Amino acid sequence: MLRRRFMVMAGVGLVVPLAPIHAVHATPAEVAALIAELVGEGEVRDGRVRLDLPVMVENGNSVGMTVSVDAPVGELRSIDVFAEGNPLPHVARFRFGPRAGAPRVATRIRLATSQTVIAVAKLADGSCWRDSVDLLVTLAACID
Amino acid sequence: MVRVLIGVPKQVKRDEPFEVKLLISHPMESGQRRDAMGQAIPRDIINSFVCTYNGEEVLRAELFPAIAANPFLSFAVVAQESGTLEMRFTDDHGVVQTETVRVTVG
Numbered sequence: 646m647l648r649r650r651f652m653v654m655a656g657v658g659l660v661v662p663l664a665p666i667h668a669v670h671a672t673p674a675e676v677a678a679l680i681a682e683l684v685g686e687g688e689v690r691d692g693r694v695r696l697d698l699p700v701m702v703e704n705g706n707s708v709g710m711t712v713s714v715d716a717p718v719g720e721l722r723s724i725d726v727f728a729e730g731n732p733l734p735h736v737a738r739f740r741f742g743p744r745a746g747a748p749r750v751a752t753r754i755r756l757a758t759s760q761t762v763i764a765v766a767k768l769a770d771g772s773c774w775r776d777s778v779d780l781l782v783t784l785a786a787c788i789d
Numbered sequence: 790m791v792r793v794l795i796g797v798p799k800q801v802k803r804d805e806p807f808e809v810k811l812l813i814s815h816p817m818e819s820g821q822r823r824d825a826m827g828q829a830i831p832r833d834i835i836n837s838f839v840c841t842y843n844g845e846e847v848l849r850a851e852l853f854p855a856i857a858a859n860p861f862l863s864f865a866v867v868a869q870e871s872g873t874l875e876m877r878f879t880d881d882h883g884v885v886q887t888e889t890v891r892v893t894v895g
Binding site for chain 1 (some may be wrong): 849851857862
């Protein structure tokens, strides 16, 4: 395991100087600020949102993600997803209209490194709920 | 025009949510990469997506460079009557593409 880790690090070391323009990743503080902006005056609580992502990711270029919310779809306003370790932390924002059939959406995302991904749901009553997943990425996105 | 695959059941039941799957053939160039000469490759992604059913909104998505190449979306729609599912997306050049699918409520 240690050796594998080392080889991954060595590989990343070789590739990095050629690669990203914004070599700096986002920080948890940046994401916290984005979430605070989204939530406004209220507070964001854990629960009611479920973020489904694999804990071990082999290829960060395409990672299947499902977000679902424990609320009637009519009461769901938006879902935002943030990746703390990506160069640009905001992943997507989904808003649900009157014809939405379920408080759920699935897509595929890029992950630049091992990190925490956070989903925040905003309901019609103004309350905000969150879920997060810590995951390990073996092959990072954005550097091929 | 980019290639789009849309999966929708041909016939659905009234008031029963059904799943829509969408796959757009697009590189979603993140703007984070450099080419072999070290030049930055400009960002080129689909940045917004709107799905409506008979003109009423189902889902509206703002997409950022962290969406994988060949973006895939899956979500549920509920219908009371037969109609048209419209999917409209816009790229960074402002090009808008619209795809429609006929849905029959039986």
